[in-house]
Amino acid sequence: xxxxxxxxxxxxxxxxxxxxxxxxxxxxxxxxxxxxxxxxxxxxxxxxxxxxxxxxxxxxxxxxxxxxxxxxxxxxxxxxxxxxxxxxxxxxxxxxxxxxxxxxxxxxxxxxxxxxxxxxxxxxxxxxxxxxxxxxxxxxxxxxxxxxxxxxxxxxxxxxxxxxxxxxxxxxxxxxxxxxxxxxxxxxxxxxxxxxxxxxxxxxxxxxxxxxxxxxxxxxxxxxxxxxxxxxxxxxxxxxxxxxxxxxxxxxxxxxxxxxxxxxxxxxxxxxxxxxxxxxxxxxxxxxxxxxxxxxxxxxxxxxxxxxxxxxxxxxxxxxxxxxxxxxxxxxxxxxxxxx
Amino acid sequence: xxxxxxxxxxxxxxxxxxxxxxxxxxxxxxxxxxxxxxxxxxxxxxxxxxxxxxxxxxxxxxxxxxxxxxxxxxxxxxxxxxxxxxxxxxxxxxxxxxxxxxxxxxxxxxxxxxxxxxxxxxxxxxxxxxxxxxxxxxxxxxxxxxxxxxxxxxxxxxxxxxxxxxxxxxxxxxxxxxxxxxxxxxxxxxxxxxxxxxxxxxxxxxxxxxxxxxxxxxxxxxxxxxxxxxxxxxxxxxxxxxxxxxxxxxxxxxxxxxxxxxxxxxxxxxxxxxxxxxxxxxxxxxxxxxxxxxxxxxxxxxxxxxxxxxxxxxxxxxxxxxxxxxxxxxxxxxxxxxxx
Numbered sequence: 001x002x003x004x005x006x007x008x009x010x011x012x013x014x015x016x017x018x019x020x021x022x023x024x025x026x027x028x029x030x031x032x033x034x035x036x037x038x039x040x041x042x043x044x045x046x047x048x049x050x051x052x053x054x055x056x057x058x059x060x061x062x063x064x065x066x067x068x069x070x071x072x073x074x075x076x077x078x079x080x081x082x083x084x085x086x087x088x089x090x091x092x093x094x095x096x097x098x099x100x101x102x103x104x105x106x107x108x109x110x111x112x113x114x115x116x117x118x119x120x121x122x123x124x125x126x127x128x129x130x131x132x133x134x135x136x137x138x139x140x141x142x143x144x145x146x147x148x149x150x151x152x153x154x155x156x157x158x159x160x161x162x163x164x165x166x167x168x169x170x171x172x173x174x175x176x177x178x179x180x181x182x183x184x185x186x187x188x189x190x191x192x193x194x195x196x197x198x199x200x201x202x203x204x205x206x207x208x209x210x211x212x213x214x215x216x217x218x219x220x221x222x223x224x225x226x227x228x229x230x231x232x233x234x235x236x237x238x239x240x241x242x243x244x245x246x247x248x249x250x251x252x253x254x255x256x257x258x259x260x261x262x263x264x265x266x267x268x269x270x271x272x273x274x275x276x277x278x279x280x281x282x283x284x285x286x287x288x289x290x291x292x293x294x295x296x297x298x299x300x301x302x303x304x305x306x307x308x309x310x311x312x313x314x315x316x317x318x319x320x321x322x323x324x325x326x327x328x329x330x331x332x333x334x335x336x337x338x339x340x
Numbered sequence: 341x342x343x344x345x346x347x348x349x350x351x352x353x354x355x356x357x358x359x360x361x362x363x364x365x366x367x368x369x370x371x372x373x374x375x376x377x378x379x380x381x382x383x384x385x386x387x388x389x390x391x392x393x394x395x396x397x398x399x400x401x402x403x404x405x406x407x408x409x410x411x412x413x414x415x416x417x418x419x420x421x422x423x424x425x426x427x428x429x430x431x432x433x434x435x436x437x438x439x440x441x442x443x444x445x446x447x448x449x450x451x452x453x454x455x456x457x458x459x460x461x462x463x464x465x466x467x468x469x470x471x472x473x474x475x476x477x478x479x480x481x482x483x484x485x486x487x488x489x490x491x492x493x494x495x496x497x498x499x500x501x502x503x504x505x506x507x508x509x510x511x512x513x514x515x516x517x518x519x520x521x522x523x524x525x526x527x528x529x530x531x532x533x534x535x536x537x538x539x540x541x542x543x544x545x546x547x548x549x550x551x552x553x554x555x556x557x558x559x560x561x562x563x564x565x566x567x568x569x570x571x572x573x574x575x576x577x578x579x580x581x582x583x584x585x586x587x588x589x590x591x592x593x594x595x596x597x598x599x600x601x602x603x604x605x606x607x608x609x610x611x612x613x614x615x616x617x618x619x620x621x622x623x624x625x626x627x628x629x630x631x632x633x634x635x636x637x638x639x640x641x642x643x644x645x646x647x648x649x650x651x652x653x654x655x656x657x658x659x660x661x662x663x664x665x666x667x668x669x670x671x672x673x674x675x676x677x678x679x680x
Contacts, residue, residue, distance in 0.1 A: 062540065062546055065548075139589060183548070192590075192593070193593070196593045200402065206402055207592070207594055208405075208523070208591070208592045208593055208594065210593065214590055216586065217586045217589050217590070218582075218586070219582035219608055219612070226615050227585070227608065227611045227612050227615050228615075229585060229589050229612075236576055236577070236590065237576070242558075242559035245559050245567070245569060246556065246557050246558070246559055246569065249557050249569050250532075250554055250557070250576065251548070251591055252547070252548045253532070253533070253536045253547030253548055253550065254547055254548065268559055268567065271567045272559070272567050272569075275566050275567050275568075
């Protein structure tokens with residue numbers, strides 16, 4: 001091969017590479033499951049502005065942090081948070097191990113299978129169930145139990161594993177941001193260890209990028225001198241509301257450039273993200289699609305439900321601060337990833 | 341250009357690329373500041389075994405986590421932890437803000453400048469000084485104060501900024517592991533926010549990969565309604581001893597493949613790392629070089645000092661478990677990065 005043809009080949013390869021990079025980073029169809037509109041355009045503009053070196057809003061790659069709430073933002077949260085279902089379904093196993101709980105409330109009600117009575121359990125009852133099912137075992141035992149359950153349990157409406165109830169458009173946002181150098185973090189009110197059991201396979205988010213409600217662990221040794229960590233009931237981080245920015249500081253140590261949520265539990269995370277300088281993207285998913293998913297608010301006259309409250313006050317704050325409200329009905333071309 | 345010459349050019353580029361990858365990943369001189377010996381060979385073998393796809397010990401890239409203690413492992417910790425010096429030197433500024441502390445102990449002793457009296461302060465005194473100088477301000481104010489100090493403060497022996505007292509051979513290990521797909525984490529007993537102020541510039545470790553002793557923060561709003569986080573005195577994680585594996589679980593959620601320390605405060609982190617299956621690398625820096633740095637143990641008859649205790653029991657545990665003891669005197673060809 002002559003030097004001239006080698007140079008040409010290198011130039012051709014370089015052009016192909018630049019084209020493929022260009023296509024990967026900026027193509028509109030990276031968000032193929034979004035209808036065109038303000039929400040989709042805001043995401044595209046944010047990425048363009050923060051990754052184009054000639055832009056006044058350019059963000060160096062190391063500072064590209066995006067945080068996502070999970071329940072109601074990345075996957076279905078109705079009629080009940082998946083982790084609460086997990087805890088309720090683990091109760092029989094806990095009672096087998098500790099038979100003295102069989103006739104003690106709230107375990108007795110859970111064992112009865114009476115869905116109405118279970119729905120009426122108080123927050124204190126739920127906390128007792130969470131403590132009994134999420135703590136007192138080693139980190140490895142918990143992981144194995146959670147993974148086994150996630151493989152077999154299915155929801156009532158779609159009859160699919162819960163990990164197949166993620167929103168295709170939001171999965172595209174995760175992938176699009178990562179393709180543009182963003183580290184994507186989950187910042188969830190759910191249990192950190194529970195979410196870590198499936199976050200990598202389900203969202204491409206590794207365990208070290210999951211910030212969640214977290215309890216302490218206790219280091220100790222088994223009878224063979226092998227060290228292990230036991231999950232303890234004392235809470236280190238309640239990753240809801242003000243706990244979200246506090247958790248972001250604890251676990252990430254940088255203010256996010258973009259934050260996504262769907263309820264009052266995400267309000268402070270979006271405020272904190274928006275208080276930084278330069279380009280920032282704050283988005284809230286509004287569940288206004290009773291046919292394809294669920295409809296609840298109570299913002300904009302949607303039904304008021306217990307799970308994932310999107311108040312009118314939050315809607316008004318979004319309007320006044322320039323946060324983008326994503327209408328599931330209008331902005332999502334597809335809803336569930338598994339429908340594709 | 342003919343198709344044949346294009347193919348040749350592509351093949352030539354592919355070979356060049358493979359060679360450059362090969363050279364970057366496996367070259368012995370990635371550890372140029374190490375003398376040849378068991379320590380250096382152990383690092384090279386560990387990386388080879390865990391990154392070669394045909395090896396029985398191959399580790400997928402997502403699971404490549406390496407954790408490093410800081411004080412005495414990555415930089416000089418004698419005669420006093422840098423962060424303690426920072427806190428002592430911040431006392432005058434705190435007293436200016438709160439004049440009522442001027443004649444109150446332990447602040448009075450610190451203000452006196454009497455080094456012997458300061459060296460005799462109790463742990464309770466030190467904790468009071470740490471709380472007064474590390475909490476009660478916003479996260480941003482703290483970062484600015486810490487960065488300003490780090491730019492100007494110098495140590496007494498080398499008369500250089502503290503960030504220039506890092507060990508060149510350990511910097512090479514950090515870079516070598518990263519070049520081979522490892523995420524390098526700091527797991528330090530030092531304050532998480534303090535270390536994050538310089539970890540990226542000094543070690544190439546971003547804030548989100550610093551696990552340290554961490555206090556809570558409190559979310560609130562200033563008079564203009566702008567949200568901010570205040571550093572609070574209540575401790576969430578004491579990242580020493582058993583707190584290290586507990587902190588690793590909280591902040592990373594995976595067991596490390598490699599762990600580096602230098603004192604009894606790192607014992608549990610190395611035990612926890614070593615208790616995983618497959619290839620694992622556990623290393624301890626022994627400070628046995630009074631000429632080029634310091635000599636302290638008390639393992640192997642070295643002087644016993646207050647800071648960074650390497651006991652004979654830890655030395656014996658290392659021997660029995662196959663952990664590698666790095667002799668600063670024999671294994672380090674260079675010591676400080678800034679000496680190069």
